[in-house]
Amino acid sequence: MKQVQFQAAHEAAWLQLQAWLDAQSRHARRGEPAPALDDADFAAAYRELCQHYALAQRRGYSASLLERLRALVHRGHTQLYRPPRPRWRSTLDFVATGFPRAVHASRVQFGLAALLLFGPLLATIALLQWRPELVHTLFDATELARIEEMYDPAATHQRIGRESGSDLSMFGFYVLNNVGIGFRTFASGLLGALGPVLILAFNGVAIGGVAGHLTAIGYGGPLWRFVVGHSAPELLAIVIAGAAGLRVGMALLAPGRRSRARALVEEGQLGARLVLGAFALLVLAAFIEAFWSSIGWLPDVVKFGSGGLLWLAIGLWLWRGGRAPAPE
Amino acid sequence: MLDTVRLVETPEGVALHLHPAGVMPRAAAWAVDLMIRVAATMLLLVLFGLLGQGGMGLSLLSMFVVYWLYPILFEVLRDGQTIGKRAIGLRVIHANGTPVGWLASIVRNLMRTVDMLPVLYGFGAVASLLDPQGRRLGDMVAGTLVIHAERAPAAAPVPLVPAVWPEQVLASEEKAAIVAFAERGPRLTPERQAELADLLVPLTRQRGASAVQRLYGIASALLGRQ
Numbered sequence: 001m002k003q004v005q006f007q008a009a010h011e012a013a014w015l016q017l018q019a020w021l022d023a024q025s026r027h028a029r030r031g032e033p034a035p036a037l038d039d040a041d042f043a044a045a046y047r048e049l050c051q052h053y054a055l056a057q058r059r060g061y062s063a064s065l066l067e068r069l070r071a072l073v074h075r076g077h078t079q080l081y082r083p084p085r086p087r088w089r090s091t092l093d094f095v096a097t098g099f100p101r102a103v104h105a106s107r108v109q110f111g112l113a114a115l116l117l118f119g120p121l122l123a124t125i126a127l128l129q130w131r132p133e134l135v136h137t138l139f140d141a142t143e144l145a146r147i148e149e150m151y152d153p154a155a156t157h158q159r160i161g162r163e164s165g166s167d168l169s170m171f172g173f174y175v176l177n178n179v180g181i182g183f184r185t186f187a188s189g190l191l192g193a194l195g196p197v198l199i200l201a202f203n204g205v206a207i208g209g210v211a212g213h214l215t216a217i218g219y220g221g222p223l224w225r226f227v228v229g230h231s232a233p234e235l236l237a238i239v240i241a242g243a244a245g246l247r248v249g250m251a252l253l254a255p256g257r258r259s260r261a262r263a264l265v266e267e268g269q270l271g272a273r274l275v276l277g278a279f280a281l282l283v284l285a286a287f288i289e290a291f292w293s294s295i296g297w298l299p300d301v302v303k304f305g306s307g308g309l310l311w312l313a314i315g316l317w318l319w320r321g322g323r324a325p326a327p328e
Numbered sequence: 329m330l331d332t333v334r335l336v337e338t339p340e341g342v343a344l345h346l347h348p349a350g351v352m353p354r355a356a357a358w359a360v361d362l363m364i365r366v367a368a369t370m371l372l373l374v375l376f377g378l379l380g381q382g383g384m385g386l387s388l389l390s391m392f393v394v395y396w397l398y399p400i401l402f403e404v405l406r407d408g409q410t411i412g413k414r415a416i417g418l419r420v421i422h423a424n425g426t427p428v429g430w431l432a433s434i435v436r437n438l439m440r441t442v443d444m445l446p447v448l449y450g451f452g453a454v455a456s457l458l459d460p461q462g463r464r465l466g467d468m469v470a471g472t473l474v475i476h477a478e479r480a481p482a483a484a485p486v487p488l489v490p491a492v493w494p495e496q497v498l499a500s501e502e503k504a505a506i507v508a509f510a511e512r513g514p515r516l517t518p519e520r521q522a523e524l525a526d527l528l529v530p531l532t533r534q535r536g537a538s539a540v541q542r543l544y545g546i547a548s549a550l551l552g553r554q
Contacts, residue, residue, distance in 0.1 A: 002552020050340040057342075060500050062507045062551070064484040071478050074344055074425075083404070083429035172388025179392065187441035190465055195442075248469065261468065268469035272435045290385075 003061045010052055014072060017045050021075050046076040099277035100321025106243050106274065107322075109250075113242030116200040117235065124208030125215065132216040138209040151214050151222040171290035178234060178282045182241040186275045189248030196245030203238065225300065228307030229293040232314050234285035237278040244271035244278070281314075334461055334473070336425045344425045347476045348461040349418050351453055354474055358449070360412030361399070368394050396437070403433045409477070419477045432470040439466030484511040491553050492545030496531060503550050510547030513540065 001009075020037040037045060053069040103110060128135055135144065181203070188195025214223045247267045255263035292306075332350070335343040369391055376387035402410040408420035408428045420428045420436075443452030443464050452464035461473060487510065498506070506528075513521050518537065525532065525539035532542040 002550075004552035006552075047340055050338070050342045053342050060504055062486075062504070062511055064481065064511050067481040070345055071481055073338075073342060074478055077338055077344060077425060078407075078427055081426040083427060086430065166385065168385030169388065170385065172385035172392070176388050176392045179396070183396065183438050184441050187439050190439060190442040190469065264469045265471045268435045268439075268471075269431055272431045272438070275438065276434065 001059070003056075003059075003065065006052075006056070006059075006061065007065065013045065013048065014052075014069075017042075017049055017076065018072060020045075021072075021079060024079055042076075043080065046073075046080055049073060049076060094273075094276075095280075097321050097324045099273065100318045101324070102270065102273045102277070103240060103243075103318050104322025106247060106270070109243035109246040110239060113196065113200055113239045113246055116197055116242065117204045117239055120201050120204030121208035121211075124205050125212035128209065128212030128216050132213070135209060135213040135216075138205065139213075144213070147210055147214065148217070148219065151219045151226070153219060153222050167290045167294070170294075171286055174286035174289050175283060178237075178286055179279060182237055182278050182282050183275065185238060185241040186245045186248070186271060186278075189245030189271070190252070191249070192252055193246055193249030196242045196249060199245075200238070200242045225298075225303050226293050228304055229310070230285040230288040231307065232285075232311040233281040233288070236314055236318075237281035237285065240274050240278040240281070244274035247271050247274075332461070336423075338425065346421070346425060346473065348463075349474045349476050350462045351456045353416050353418055353476070354456065354462070354464075355449075355453070357410070357412040357416040357418050360415050361410050362412075364411050365394050365398065368398075399437045400430075400433045403428055403437075404430055413474075417477045417479075418474050420472055420474050423471050423473050428472055432472050436466040436470035436472050439469055442466075484515075486510040486547050486551060487514060487544050488553075489541060489544040489548050491549035492542060493549050494531060494546050506543055507547045507550055510544050513544065 016035070016037050020035040020042060023035045049069070050073055053066075053073050056066055056069055124138075139147070181199075185196055185199045188199055211223060211227070214220060248264065248271050251263040251267035252260060258266070332348050334346040334348055336346060337343050372390045372394070373387050376384065376390070379386065399410055403420050406414075409418070413419065420433070422428055422432060440452075443449055443455070443466055445451050449464075452466070455468070456462050456464045459468070463473065467473060486507070509524060513524075516524075518540075521540045522536045525543050526535055528539070528543065529535060531546075532539045534542055
């Protein structure tokens with residue numbers, strides 16, 4: 001069949017499909033009439049278009065016709081294979097079982113990251129109880145003064161743990177700061193496993209340094225009262241982000257039986273799920289840190305009780321949810 | 329035509345032609361996005377500054393949104409185009425040609441922290457230059473591609489000239505070449521048309537403008553016009 005006859009025979013179908021695709025785009029105006037092609041017939045019309053395109057290629061028709069059909073095929077492909085809209089049900093599934101299952105699947109990396117964070121943290125605290133003067137290798141004098149002022153038990157006129165600022169402003173600051181750390185921990189996995197290792201160890205030493213120094217000079221009361229409320233989501237989220245970064249890092253170093261490119265893509269996607277959950281946990285931690293932890297007049301029972309409950313709750317959620325069967 | 333093309337076979341059995349974008353268009357799109365981000369941040373800082381202390385928190389939150397969430401939200405909800413990419417005419421898609429989804433967009437944008445090292449997207453630019461498809465590190469991990477957005481092809485009708493059958497048997501590439509000449513000819517200058525048509529003197533046995541018209545006639549015949 002010659003090109004002109006081919007075009008004449010199928011032009012109407014192509015124009016119909018094009019009109020339907022135009023109507024689907026966001027910029028279609030409301031007042032225009034409904035397209036002639038039925039929604040249910042789109043897939044069949046698209047397959048027919050692909051067949052026409054293949055025929056046109058095989059028969060060597062002109063470049064302009066091929067380009068036109070190619071553009072239409074691309075538009076139809078984009079329309080047919082668009083990502084599904086996120087649904088509330090799938091979000092609930094992710095929170096209830098999807099995220100704990102992802103953590104459970106990465107429990108080796110989780111354990112390693114926990115070791116890398118809590119090991120230096122506890123070691124630094126212990127070291128500073130034994131030799132308090134070592135804190136000067138970690139922080140300089142102005143930083144120490146600032147930290148001590150934030151947790152001074154004698155200063156009852158202000159909230160603990162911050163220099164100034166309302167709850168809302170500190171919430172914004174904590175979100176920016178902590179979530180940034182979490183994201184960077186994940187992304188540093190691209191530098192091989194060294195990135196997350198260094199970031200986790202560094203954060204462990206820094207946190208341990210502050211905690212150990214304040215406990216050693218007797219400011220432990222305000223510090224632990226401040227920290228206990230939000231420590232569970234924040235530290236666990238950083239460990240999870242570190243686990244995700246370790247996955248990506250190990251994909252580069254030891255991809256196993258996959259190619260490095262394939263391993264990177266797969267680990268990146270698994271890591272993204274972990275980072276999503278870690279992001280939610282960090283926002284929760286920032287919320288608690290800003291609005292709850294700084295309140296100085298709450299009795300110890302309430303503070304430590306709520307903090308302990310949160311540790312228990314998050315631990316149970318990750319443990320139980322991780323062992324649940326996958327949702328249908 | 330010389331171009332970077334990536335052929336992706338679809339489940340329907342045809343191949344999509346994707347044109348990956350290189351470093352320069354992507355850098356231009358990033359520059360536009362940067363200006364928009366800076367402008368938005370300054371505007372929000374001014375607005376929230378009027379609200380005092382609480383406004384400070386809101387402005388920090390909005391800085392977070394602008395910095396981390398702006399590219400993710402735009403790429404997923406606006407057909408793979410942030411404002412900068414739309415200005416330059418680029419689009420983010422999955423490597424298999426489908427529109428980009430949430431997970432891929434999140435991964436590729438979080439990986440910017442590594443692409444930004446050591447300074448001004450150094451790693452990302454080098455990776456993009458070395459990769460045949462112009463992907464930076466975030467694209468490689470997320471399995472995405474940045475392509476030039478499709479433009480509607482310009483109509484190129486062959487001039488309506490009575491069909492003249494060629495006197496020799498032509499191979500299929502030769503037929504395609506003559507039809508391509510007939511489609512592009514009207515956009516060339518008459519001198520250029522004549523220069524090209526003079527290459528086929530053995531076929532048309534004419535020179536100059538009449539050779540051009542003869543070739544248009546042959547093209548009409550090959551297309552199937554009467």
